[in-house]
Each structure stands twice: as structure tokens, then as C-alpha cells.
Amino acid sequence: MSTVAQKAPATRAADDRVAGVAEPVDVAHAVPQRHPLQWVATVVVAVLAAQLIHMLVTNPNFEWDVVLRYFNTESIGRGLWTTLKLTVIAMAVGIVLGVLLAVCRLSTNWLLRSLAALYIWFFRGVPALVQLIFWFNLSALMPRVSIGIPFGPEFTHWETNALITPLLAAILGLGLNEGAYMAEIVRGGLMSVDQGQTEAAQALGMSRTRTLFRVVLPQAMRFIVPPTGSQVINMLKATSLVSVIALSDLLYTVQSIYNRTFQTIPLLLVACVWYLVITSILYVGQSFIERHYARGSNRNAPTRYRDVLKIRRKPAVARVEVPS
């Protein structure tokens, strides 16, 4: 081994001499790297993919004509709308709660800190399905809700059954649960921002709130957005839990159709394709948001939306410093 290592430079020097006067090396004409294994792998994957497509198309059990027939129907549309609405509202509740809880968790006030920790412990620990059923059946626990002086007279009250509609129960069940998960994601993001940023903001006389929203949170977003993307997709699918409280989301709608028609597989495919369509749209949205918050994070990061669109085709060149 050692003899080889010692011989190598000598051999190279000899090669140089054979080549005569060394021309200046220009790597611009370097031979591209070859990856033979990659080609083999590509062929294997292509064959497998062709087989899969062949199976999907020729297997009559998928009943693609049924899938197509139901894909755009009004009832599916209504179910889809419910699913989307729930996802958006529950996620919004979860994100707002998550930021609040994360800030409480990082606060200097021990009461806020402990309350937030207690919330996160409880709502992450209890299954979402149980929480949904709980909110839906709140009236069994508290038949009426009232506002008044604690242990004193009440000003006004409502029947819980009228107050908690299935939609509200779904939003509470999913949103409050989501808040606990988002809290940990946001907290992780906030902690990843250098302490010096807070100090610089404080030294400039910024208030705590302003420091959070103008300095720390925008930088934390880079760490918050990717896991939040996963949370949105989880939520999209978790909304199917609401069928237990008789809310007709996408999955519940297809279920009630195939319970009548027994076309189970094609109708589940309708739901799957829709879920995948929405997931794809979300994925594109996420990458836009990510690029936005990457502003200034490295020397080549795009600085404007215009550049975000361009970057795919032509990577932005780092600004070259011209010494003045």
C-alpha cells in the first residue's frame, strides 16, 4: 500500500513529461461523469412502472369508468368542500394556537409556561378521535354553557346542543389537537434562531411582541414551514375522522355511496385521487412559501418572487463583491 502511495506522484510527474510542455488546465472540457449503475436502475424502475400501469389499465376490477363517472359528481364535490373547509379552519386554529402556546412555553412566566406544557401534554396524549367524540357529546357532560360571575349569578346561557354543531365539534376536536403539535413545531423553530437576534432587537428598543413578529418568527419560519406542510397533509386525511360525528367529508361521502352501490374499489379510488390532487397543490404551495422565507438565508437565495419563478431554470448567480 505504502509503496503504491509513494510511487503515484512519481508516475504522474512522468506522464507530465511525456505530454511535453504542460498546457494550462481548463476543466470546462472535462469529460462528464458516467454512472452505469444509475442506467441499470433506471431501466429496472421503468419496467416496473410499465407493469404497474399495465395492471392499473387492464385490470377490470378498478372500474375506471365508474371512477370517472363519480369523479365530478355534486355529492363528491360537497364532501370535498367539507374536507377542504375543515382542513383550512382546523389548521388555522392549530397554527394560531401553536404560536401562542410556543410563546407561552418560552416565556419567563412560570404559570404561562406550565399551563402551556399541560395543554400540550393533554392534547397530544388523547387520541384525536376521542377528542372529536368528546366535543360532539359535550352536552352530556355540560347541558348548558353560561357566562357570569364565577360561583355567582349568571348573565346569559346557551344550550350546549344548540351551540356545538357537528362542524364546530369537528373544528374544536381537530384544531385544539393540532395546536398542541404546532406548538412544538413553532417552539423548535423559535429556539433555532440565534439569541443575538433577540438582543439586537431589544438593543434597538423593540418591544417583545415586535421582536417576535418582525425578527424571530420570520427567521424561524424556515424551520417551521416544512413540518407544518406535513401537518397540513395529515390534517387533510385526519378530517376523515369526522365521519364518526356524521359530518359528510370526502371519505364519508364515498363510503355512503358504495354502501348503496357496492362499487367499493372505484369509489375509494375517487377519494384517493382527490386527496392526491390536493396534496400535490399543497406541495407546490409549500415550496413557494419555503423559498419566500429562504430570503437572505444564503448568498444565492432568491430575493423576490420573480426570481423564485426563475430559479428552476437558471440558478441565480451570487452577487460578486467588487472591492471598491
Add this chain to the structure above:
Amino acid sequence: MTAADQPLMSARGVRKHFGPLEVLKGVDLDVHPGEVVVILGPSGSGKSTFLRCVNHLERIDGGSVTVDGELVGYEQRGGRIHRLPERRIARTRRQIGMVFQHFNLFPHLTVLGNIIEAPVGVLREPRAKVTERARVLLDKVGLADKADSFPRQLSGGQQQRVAIARALAMRPKLMLFDEPTSALDPELVGEVLATMRDLAADGLTMIVVTHEISFAREVADRVVFMDGGTIVESGTPAEVLDRPTNPRTRAFLSRFLPAGQPAA
């Protein structure tokens, strides 16, 4: 500067400890308007901690800090001392600029965004007016063409000059510099010191913690030497740098002088 001047910053018996570690053991220092005071001292002597006490980034455990006649972080009301709420402390800090060793620019904002953020958001000054002022400041620190760059696209020296412009945009009465050149490559130190020299010439009141002895000699009105949480020596640059009386000052300075040149 006359003796009749009220000090702009006055520290009296400032004490600070972290757990069992006593970092400041009664620091007394007056800084008069227009004065440049350089703080020297070995690592761990409490220089940074003291600066951070001046703008209340650290809460002091004893003594007092007064800036422009007002207690920092506290208020005297009805013969008793009350801690100020965060909001009021923030208001005091607006008069005190601070420049950090590691610049601490906001990486998600452009250079211009960094400079106008606090004047617009905190002082509620009109954006157009602040932008105009920011461009003047950028020109002053020699970075007029970098307004739309992001901090990470700048060299260390350029970032530090932006940080100085950012602090100046608040029109502070007092500027604190905590080792502003220590994180810079040697060839970038000069540009930052030149900027600071200009500020001193403009009559800005500055407290500077630095290891740049030549800067202290040239720019400081007064040099104080800190060791073990107290100020052990104070005087004009000539007194402290050329004829130090305290043995610890002498030992510290001997490390900076070229070999063979006596410290005294």
C-alpha cells in the same frame, strides 16, 4: 468638555452576578457628552457584562446606571425604587445604540430593511424620511451601493458597518461597542475602526470595549482598565497605556506591545 458637564452615562457601584460567580463587583464610571471611553481588560473581566448592564440587556443586582439623568431599568417614585415594565425599558434603550461582536444583523431583511426597521416600527417615523436618513448613513459608512443586499452577501467588515449604521439610525445619545472588530479578519478591522473614528470626530458619545490598543491611543478621551469585575485604572490614553501604575494593567499591556518595548 468642561467639568460642569453632567455625565451622560453614570454607573455607580454596579454589581452583577451569575449564580455564585460575581462578575461585576461595584463598577463606577462616568461618561460625559462627546466623550469616547475605551474599556480594556483581560477576557472574563466583565467588560461585555458591564456594557450590557448599561442598556439593561442584563439586570443589575446592585448599584445604579443612569443615562441622560434617568435611571436605566428603574424608577424612583415616592421615595422608593420600582422596576420599570419591559415597555419603559425598551423606551430607554432607544437612546442607547449597541454594536455587537457578531454584528447580529437581521439576515431576513436587506441592508436598508435592517436600518429602517426600528426607526419606522419603534419610533413611528415616516418611512420615506427614515429611508432618506438610512441612505445618508450608508453613504457615511461607505456602503451606499449595498442598500438592497442581504447581510450574508456582505463581508464581515461591511456587515459591521451596516450594524453601526443601524444603531445610528435611531439617533442614539450614547453608543456602546462590544469588541466590534474581534470577529473580523485582520484586513477588515481597519475599515470598521475608520468608521468609528469618524463618529468620534463627529462628537458622538461612545463606550468602546476593544483590544485595539492603537485605536484607544488615537481616539479615546479616556481609557479604563477592568480586571476581576472592577475598574482598576482609569485616565488619559497616555496615562493608562504608557505609564500604567497598576501591575495588572502593566501585565495586560505588555502582551500587546512589540517585544523589547517597555510598558512603562
